[in-house]
Amino acid sequence: MPSDLPIPGQRWVSDTEPELGLGIILKAEYGRVEVFFPAAMEQRQYALKSAPLRRVRFHEGDRIKTSEGQQLLVTTIEERSGMLVYLAEGQEVTEAQLSDTISFSKPEDRLLAGQVDENATFDLRGEALQRRCRHRQSAVRGFVGGRVDLITHQMSIAGEVASRLVPRVLLADEVGLGKTIEAGLILHRLHLTGRAQRILVLVPESLVHQWFVEMLRRFNLLFSLFDEERCVSIEQNDPTANPFLDSQLIICSTAFLSGNAQRAQQVLAAGWDLLVVDEAHHLEWSHEAVSPQYALVESLAKQTKGLLLLTATPQQLGPEGHFARLRLLDPDRYDNLERFMEEAEHYEQVAKAIDRLIDGKPLTKSDRTVFGQKSSRIRQRCDELAAGDEKARAALISDLLDEFGTGRVMFRNTRAALSGFPERQAKLVSLDAGKTGAELEAKIKWLVALLKEFAEEKVLLICRTRELVEEISERLQRELNVAVALFHEELTLLQRDRNAAFFSEEEGARILICSEIGSEGRNFQFAHHLVLFDLPEDPELLEQRIGRLDRIGQTATIQIHVPYLRGTASEVLARWYHEGLNAFEKNPHGASEIVRALEKDLAALRQKFSAAKLEKLITKSRDLSGKVAKKLEHGHDRLLELNSCKVGVAEELTRQIRALDTDEKFEHFVIGLLDHFGVQVEDHGVRSYILRPGHLITDAFPTVPEEGMTVTFDRTRALSREDLGFVSGDHPLVRASLDLLLGSERGNTAFGMWKGGGSEGMLLEIYTVVECIAPAALHADRFLPATPIRVVVDHALADHTDDEAVASAKLEKGDIFRLLDRGAVKKKLLPAMLEKAQAMAAERAQRLIEAANTAMTLQLRNEIERLEDLRQINDHVRPEEIEAIRQQQTDLQAAIAAAQPRLDAVRLIFRVPGVA
Structure with missing residues (x-):
């Protein structure tokens, strides 16, 4: 920063972002300076001592451009009260009258003065x-830097959603297919390309730290975690401040905001470019009642351009609950529940027409009439295909999906449509409570035997309540000397994180006992044994439990252990799930519809057990399950499958990313760039290096820890070694180094x-x-x-x-x-x-x-x-x-x-x- 301090009204330029044009000093006080760049409509705040700013000062003989577009030759310069006034061709031009789009670099002056570099x-x-030009124009900017496997369905969704100017979508992949990664890819690209500067992520309290770690580890995005303590701390320094304006990227719990009217108003007033809501099925809505969480998200969604809702169970609350989430995305489109349900009846016809096209056949005359009379594009594609233009086939499929399918707001991939997932093996265990009739004691006795049988294996146990978690733990440790970790809602976030980490360590806990919150968001795919100590009444919630192990990255068959007491409600649920829905070994499609049809029979049986009636219920469930699955496979699910995973799109994005990943010239360039700034670079294996501060030539260079940082340019190695930073054109160190070089002389x-x-x-x-x-x-x-x-x-x-x-x-x-x-x-x-x-x-x-x-x-x-x-x-x-x-x-x-x-x-x- 030059010695002459900025004064409000003066024109300055950013050396690191010259493309912003001329800035106007708004204020300079308390060691900070605020600058507004009118041409780019951007406002920046810098620390006064290290601000990358330079005063705009023309000289005699220079040409200046006014805000009215005049090009004038400067003859004299005067300074009045700290402001520059240029006398040019008989006119006085104050610095405030200069064009906002002027940018500065005067290499010709340095050359003529003999000031040359190497x-x-x-x-x-x-x-x-x-390189900066190519990267900024790249279709994979924001994708290439993600420390993620290049998985087809994830790349397809990320590419489609991030291509939209204002994405508002529901990401509803089945449990374990990587919705958080998809959301991360999308928001990373939106953020790096400038379309989402301010991002708010709302999650259940139990997932706050997990989201923070995922965004930092996978995308180098440093979010701020907000809770009441953080807000109070900010307000102590400035009582008039809105705490949520203190950071651009924020993660906080939905419950924290919905339960605090003051904070809710502040977060609404802060303004956001993108809102991300995880586990969106918790947002309850009906015509009669709206939950506080739903009301909060609805208010934010109305004033935020971009919206991503994430849920693996979009229909957990039935059609009305699913409709409620869609109306958050577009209240004008989804304003009538009955009409929404009527539309679903026509999906099978659309899916059959598309399948005919995929099989190389033409549309039937009936198809052409039904679809063509409503769409000129469809008529045109049909005519082109009839004339022998096979290129029109793919376009026709795309148009049918677009215009008559499930729409542009929902993406859902299923295991059935993908490959590479482990098998699930259900192991139902019938128990006899004996004379005591104590179900808990019978299950604990069985659990002790199970842990002895699999002495070296990790076991995840999930049950409904915190009280049951603690009782199981206490009774288990009376019977067996085993390392136990607990995970429930009464623990702090830090305690939960530590216990989950203890369970993941090779020498850590043998068994992690979770309450129901353990079935959401957390990933324990390193374990292969799941104990369902009791069973939830909702099949969607059951799938979420199983999804803690059944997810991308699981390497072994998942053993699902289900103990139940004969002749009780627990036998009804266990056998109904297994024999009626096959819900333990497969994800039952249309489970909500099946439950609604059978809930009375199910409730009666759980209240009064009858072996004969249970057999009838199982048979009825099996038949109904088959019918519902067939309807969905040929209708709604089939359309979602076709719309959600466009292999061609994903393959092209992956090809471009692979080309960048293997570009050794880029690697050599980055090493040379770091060396130029004085960073000490040491080899650390194939395409890997240790970076140390060395003798940096400028204090403005991004921080490199004194102890050094180890990085790699190899994606595969970065995925297997979390201690290595993954370097690409998206990495903050590369971007900052480029800006520092190109913003200087x-x-x-x-x-x-x-x-x-x-x-x-x-x-x-x-x-x-x-x-x-x-x-x-x-x-x-x-x-x-x-x-x-x-x-x-x-x-x-x-x-x-x-x-x-x-x-x-x-x-x-x-x-x-x-x-x-x-x-x-x-x-x-x-x-x-x-x-x-x-x-x-x-x-x-x-x-x-x-x-x-x-x-x-x-x-x-x-x-x-x-x-x-x-x-x-x-x-x-x-x-x-x-x-x-x-x-x-x-x-x-x-x-x-x-x-x-x-x-x-x-x-x-x-x-x-x-x-x-």
């Missing part, structure tokens, strides 16, 4: 410009001697950067990122840009002043060469701008037309979504048209004849 630094800067000038390069002469190599200054939410980078243009001219103003000899020339150090001391070189030749090179760059920039505008217009126009057609027959598409894209197109057109090339780096090469 050629290696110039080359590093050139490569940094190219390092490498923006150089001078080299080229011996043996032909006849004596000069070459001027420049990099200009085409900058599109726009609000981050527009994500203009996908069409026109800060794009470098390299141009080379000689002293005769001939173009050498594509000359391979120049590009591969070995340059040596030299004395630039031997050239600059020649008056003609400094006053005539160099200015003429610079003018010619910049003119050539400007022509290429204009072509880039036109191409970017064409690509943007084509992409957004196609999307608008698709959504308008889709809306005519399927109102899953909100009018606001279409209008948002229209406005986006208008704003992007203006931003791209205003893009300008900025001279970023200049190198003068003196060619010397002779042998190299």
Whole structure:
């Protein structure tokens, strides 16, 4: 930070983010400075001592641009009360009147003054410009940096949802398929591309720490955990502050906010770009009553553009509960429960038509009539397919899913549609309570025998209540010397985390005894034995329990142990689940519908046991289960399967990520970049390194721990070694290093001697950067990122840009002043060469701008037309979504048209004849 302190109203520029344009100082006090960048509609706050800011100060002879677009030549500069006033062509221009889109880098001034850097630094800067441009435009930016396996169904959903300007969707994969990872991939991309700066994640209290760890470990996203203690602490420093404005990324429990009116109002007032709600089936709603949690989320959802709801059991509360979640996503579309249920009746017809197309057959005449009369796009695709255009087949399938299927708001993958999952083996154990009739004692006796039988195995036990957890633990340890860990709602989050960690350690607890909260969110796939000490009444909740072990990453057959007492309600539930629904070994589809049909019979049997009636119930359940499963397989579930996992999309994203993962040139570039800043880099195995602070050349470099940090560029190794950081273009260290280099003057000038390069002469190599200054939410980078243009001219103003000899020339150090001391070189030749090179760059920039505008217009126009057609027959598409894209197109057109090339780096090469 320069010695002259900022004053409100002055114009400053960010060295690390020059693309933001000119900033206006809002305030500078208490060791902090606040700056508003009008061109990008962004506000930043910096620590005064380390702010990467530079005062905008033009000089005589410079050209300035006013906010009205005038280009004027500065003749005199005055300073009045700390504010600069420029006298230019007879006008007075205050710094407040300068154009917001001016950006700064003056390498030509440094070159003419003889201030040059090493050629290696110039080359590093050139490569940094190219790599940052490619990464910002990449379709996998935000995906490549996730420390995750590249699993097809997850990549498909992440790619589809994150491609939307304003995603509002329900992620409803079955338990264990990785909804948290899908949400992480989506929010990571939205955050890095600027579409979601402020993110609020609401989860059950038991999952707060797990989400924090997952976001940090997998995506390098440091969320803040908010509770009452944190809020009070912030307010003690500033009683008028809204605590939720203190951080951009926040995780807190839904119960904390819904149970505190003051905090709920504050979180609503804070404003968010994206709201994520995990275990969304806890949000209870009906026409008669709305739970506090539902009311809170509904209020937040109404004023937040992006919304992700996560639940493995979307129909746990029946059709009404499922409808309640969908109306959070789009209350205009989902405003009528009866109409919602009627639509589901037509899904089987759509699914059959799509399956015919997948099998290579045409649509039937009936299909063409039913679908074609409602959609011009469908008619067009049918005509193209009938004319022999097989490319129309895939488009027709996509349009049918889009326009007549399950819509664009829900994604659900099932194990049945995927592969690679372990088997589940049910082991029902019939117990006799004996003379005492004590069910608990009988089950404890059996549990002791089980633990003795599997002496080295980890066992997860789940039961309903905290009281039962503690009683089982106490009785068990009376009978057996075994390490036990407990997990229930009365423990603090820290205690739960420690107990879960103790269970995961090889020498840790043999058995983890959980209350019902242990069936949500936690992953214990390292264990292979699950004891269901009692059974929940809801099959969806049963599946959540089993899902703690049955998930991606499980390596063995899961043994599900179910003890029950003969002739009691526990036998009814155990045998009904196993023999009637096959719920222990498979996920029963349509379980909620089956329960509603049989709940009276089931309740009567649990109240008064009858072996004969139980057999009848099992037979009836088996028949009904088959019918419901068949209906779903050919209707709703089939459409969700087709819509949720688009293999082609996922494979293309995976291909791009793999290409980046295996790019050894990127690895060498990053090592060179870190070395440039003085980071000490030591080899640590294949594609792995230890980074230490070394002798850093700037205090602004991101923190590297004194003890060092170990990183790898290998995804497979990063997945197996959590102690290694995973480095990609998304990693904060890489992004910060690039910004630090390109926001500084390092490498923006150089001078080299080229011996043996032909006849004596000069070459001027420049990099200009085409900058599109726009609000981050527009994500203009996908069409026109800060794009470098390299141009080379000689002293005769001939173009050498594509000359391979120049590009591969070995340059040596030299004395630039031997050239600059020649008056003609400094006053005539160099200015003429610079003018010619910049003119050539400007022509290429204009072509880039036109191409970017064409690509943007084509992409957004196609999307608008698709959504308008889709809306005519399927109102899953909100009018606001279409209008948002229209406005986006208008704003992007203006931003791209205003893009300008900025001279970023200049190198003068003196060619010397002779042998190299």
